[in-house]
Amino acid sequence: MQPLPLGELAATPWSLSPFWFIALAVAIPVLLWLGLAWRRALLECPNRVRRAGVKEMRRLLKSLGRTDTPPRPAHLHAWLRASARVWDIRTSAPCVSEISQAARTISGDSTVSSRWRELWQTTERGLYGPDSDPTREWLQQATNVAATVDMPKRQRFFPNRLGHWLPSFAGAALVVILIGSQAIADVPWSAPPAETSSAAMEASPEDPPEPLAPDVAENAQAALDHHWTDWAAHRNLAAYQVQQGELNLAIAHATAAFVQHPTGSETRDVLLTALGETEIVDRNLSRLLSGPWYQRAPTLLSPAGWQRLALFAALVAAAGFCVMVVSLYSPAHRPQSSRDIVVWTSRGVAALGAIVLIASIVCWNAYGAFNQPEAAMLVQNTNVSPVPTDLVPAEETSPLSAGTVVVAGRSFLGWRQVEGEREISGWVRGNALMALYAGR
Numbered sequence: 001m002q003p004l005p006l007g008e009l010a011a012t013p014w015s016l017s018p019f020w021f022i023a024l025a026v027a028i029p030v031l032l033w034l035g036l037a038w039r040r041a042l043l044e045c046p047n048r049v050r051r052a053g054v055k056e057m058r059r060l061l062k063s064l065g066r067t068d069t070p071p072r073p074a075h076l077h078a079w080l081r082a083s084a085r086v087w088d089i090r091t092s093a094p095c096v097s098e099i100s101q102a103a104r105t106i107s108g109d110s111t112v113s114s115r116w117r118e119l120w121q122t123t124e125r126g127l128y129g130p131d132s133d134p135t136r137e138w139l140q141q142a143t144n145v146a147a148t149v150d151m152p153k154r155q156r157f158f159p160n161r162l163g164h165w166l167p168s169f170a171g172a173a174l175v176v177i178l179i180g181s182q183a184i185a186d187v188p189w190s191a192p193p194a195e196t197s198s199a200a201m202e203a204s205p206e207d208p209p210e211p212l213a214p215d216v217a218e219n220a221q222a223a224l225d226h227h228w229t230d231w232a233a234h235r236n237l238a239a240y241q242v243q244q245g246e247l248n249l250a251i252a253h254a255t256a257a258f259v260q261h262p263t264g265s266e267t268r269d270v271l272l273t274a275l276g277e278t279e280i281v282d283r284n285l286s287r288l289l290s291g292p293w294y295q296r297a298p299t300l301l302s303p304a305g306w307q308r309l310a311l312f313a314a315l316v317a318a319a320g321f322c323v324m325v326v327s328l329y330s331p332a333h334r335p336q337s338s339r340d341i342v343v344w345t346s347r348g349v350a351a352l353g354a355i356v357l358i359a360s361i362v363c364w365n366a367y368g369a370f371n372q373p374e375a376a377m378l379v380q381n382t383n384v385s386p387v388p389t390d391l392v393p394a395e396e397t398s399p400l401s402a403g404t405v406v407v408a409g410r411s412f413l414g415w416r417q418v419e420g421e422r423e424i425s426g427w428v429r430g431n432a433l434m435a436l437y438a439g440r
Contacts, residue, residue, distance in 0.1 A: 003212060004235055006219065006220065006223045007230065008261075010302065013307055013371055013437065015372070021313075025313075025353065026321075028321070028322060029318055047153065052085055053086035054149060056078075056082040057082035060078050061142060061143050071138060086149055087102035099116055100113050100117040103116045103117075107149075112148050115145050119141055122138065216239075217236070228437070231256070231257045231261040234254070234256040235270050237253045238253035238254035239270050242273055247274060248402040251275060252403075254267070254274040255271060256435075256437075258271045258285075258289075259302060259303065260437070262298075263299065263301070268289065268299075281403065284366065284367060284368035287366070303367045306364040307360075307364060307371075310356075313354075313360055316349060317352075317357055318353070319349065319350075320353055323342065323345075323346035327342055370436065373437050375405060375407055375436045375437060376418070376433040377404070377405055378400055379402055380432050382399075383398065384399075384427065384428055385397050385415075385428070406419060407420070411430060415427045415430060416433060
């Protein structure tokens with residue numbers, strides 16, 4: 001057996017569950033949908049133009065009041081434009097009769113109408129009359145007239161019509177499908193595997209491996225002292241330990257190499273050789289090593305690789321959903337053919353992203369405890385104590401055999417808190433387990 005070159009580091013899984021990526025794929029388009037629906041509700045408010053006109057007029061008069069110079073023609077043009085919007089006149093060049101009629105209709109007060117009519121005529125004379133310059137009295141008069149108009153109330157404070165959310169039923173169905181995918185991802189790949197490692201024994205190589213020199217183990221150990229995620233170093237050290245009969249350590253290092261780099265046949269072969277005739281094998285590891293093709297499919301990527309693929313797929317799905325949402329609010333005058341191309345392309349992208357996302361989460365979930373960054377393996381038989389002390393009676397402890405996969409927690413005076421299957425939780429000595437990803 002030839003040693004592998006060292007120095008290629010594996011990625012450590014995130015502590016964040018990829019199930020959150022489903023929320024990411026849904027939250028981004030939902031927030032965009034909410035923003036567009038809110039925007040449509042504001043745009044469809046009947047008083048939107050009048051509110052904008054009142055704000056524009058107040059800003060204009062406030063800026064003129066801070067200067068000592070008389071208003072220029074540009075200011076008078078801006079006032080006319082703002083006045084037309086105040087009274088919701090949509091014509092490009094309104095006349096004084098339109099302003100008077102609109103003011104009388106909206107305010108219901110003929111006095112307000114006449115004051116606006118007079119100021120409008122004065123402003124037009126200041127713009128177009130011969131040798132007539134606007135004076136400071138115009139600013140005072142405009143301020144007084146503007147005070148007669150209150151800010152129109154907003155009739156819609158939030159989207160409350162079906163037209164703001166269309167198609168809301170499609171959005172609800174989309175959320176149900178994506179939330180249901182989490183339940184699908186929680187289903188195991190298949191029936192539980194066999195209790196023993198007979199499948200692993202059948203898949204183990206028949207020819208004995210070539211012996212490795214001691215310097216291979218020394219180099220591998222030195223590499224692991226610098227980078228614990230050097231999967232080739234784990235593999236070389238496991239192969240050497242198999243030769244020396246240190247099977248517990250060999251299984252742990254071979255497992256670390258396999259879960260960090262499951263695509264290589266070298267890590268799989270060494271792990272099968274290290275397992276040998278071991279009676280107790282983690283059921284997830286047994287499925288990944290020697291199960292049917294669909295149970296071995298997750299080994300196409302490591303747990304960290306599936307997490308990163310799930311994140312990418314979530315962003316792709318979110319982008320597709322966002323384009324679908326934006327297309328709902330795009331102008332209707334666009335050509336139908338271009339709209340259809342955008343809609344169907346976005347649907348395809350969203351569907352592809354959702355499929356890859358669900359597949360990534362299912363494959364990540366198939367690794368069991370191996371998908372946790374604090375995953376560890378026991379390298380010796382030990383008892384799990386409820387408290388970190390040797391004074392606990394033996395009948396209050398739970399025995400665990402070497403090769404058991406646990407998730408390590410906090411440490412205390414040479415003890416590590418662990419959690420395993422069958423609701424096992426407690427403390428073990430730190431030298432009884434080996435981390436699969438994190439450094440020791």
